[in-house]
Amino acid sequence: MNQRSQNFILGLAAIGFFALFMATVLFLSPTTRLSVQPIEIHFRHEDGMAPVKAGSEVLLNGALSVGRVTAVDYGPVATAGVPGGKAPTFFKVRAVIDDSVRLWGDCQITTDQPTLGGAGYVSIISIGTVGVERDPAAPIRGLPPQSFQAAVATLSRRLLSEGGLVDHLNRRRTRPSKGRR
Numbered sequence: 239m240n241q242r243s244q245n246f247i248l249g250l251a252a253i254g255f256f257a258l259f260m261a262t263v264l265f266l267s268p269t270t271r272l273s274v275q276p277i278e279i280h281f282r283h284e285d286g287m288a289p290v291k292a293g294s295e296v297l298l299n300g301a302l303s304v305g306r307v308t309a310v311d312y313g314p315v316a317t318a319g320v321p322g323g324k325a326p327t328f329f330k331v332r333a334v335i336d337d338s339v340r341l342w343g344d345c346q347i348t349t350d351q352p353t354l355g356g357a358g359y360v361s362i363i364s365i366g367t368v369g370v371e372r373d374p375a376a377p378i379r380g381l382p383p384q385s386f387q388a389a390v391a392t393l394s395r396r397l398l399s400e401g402g403l404v405d406h407l408n409r410r411r412t413r414p415s416k417g418r419r
Contacts (some may be wrong), residue, residue: 342366
């Protein structure tokens with residue numbers, strides 16, 4: 239074989255490998271799916287949230303990747319009937335998920351993270367009951383985080399924060415007791 243035909247075969251093989259690589263990336267990457275639906279989930283600030291950021295995965299039951307988080311923001315959300323006109327603060331998570339995943343009105347979504355560290359993710363615990371309609375434009379109310387770290391953080395807040403159990407016990411101990419001298 240002469241040098242010219244060897245160069246041609248090498249170039250053709252390089253183009254073939256590049257095309258195969260691109261096809262694999264497009265097939266495996268969840269962000270390149272053609273039919274996606276946007277969703278917005280609101281998590282109460284008081285409940286906390288696992289460390290989720292843009293690019294975090296959206297998993298169905300913590301196992302199957304069905305989308306990606308596109309943005310995370312926080313701020314007050316106007317709610318009808320709030321006493322005193324104060325709007326509660328929420329974490330607002332926007333994501334895109336496969337169109338094949340139909341979320342019903344009573345769906346349950348939370349955030350989670352692996353026990354031994356790692357990136358947080360959004361977990362669709364339940365897609366809901368078939369027939370319970372949901373307004374696609376309305377945000378979904380998220381559940382409190384369900385990781386071990388979240389449980390420890392919640393317990394710490396309840397024990398150690400102002401008005402927590404330790405604060406209550408300290409106030410009770412320093413208060414003069416009646417009938418004792």
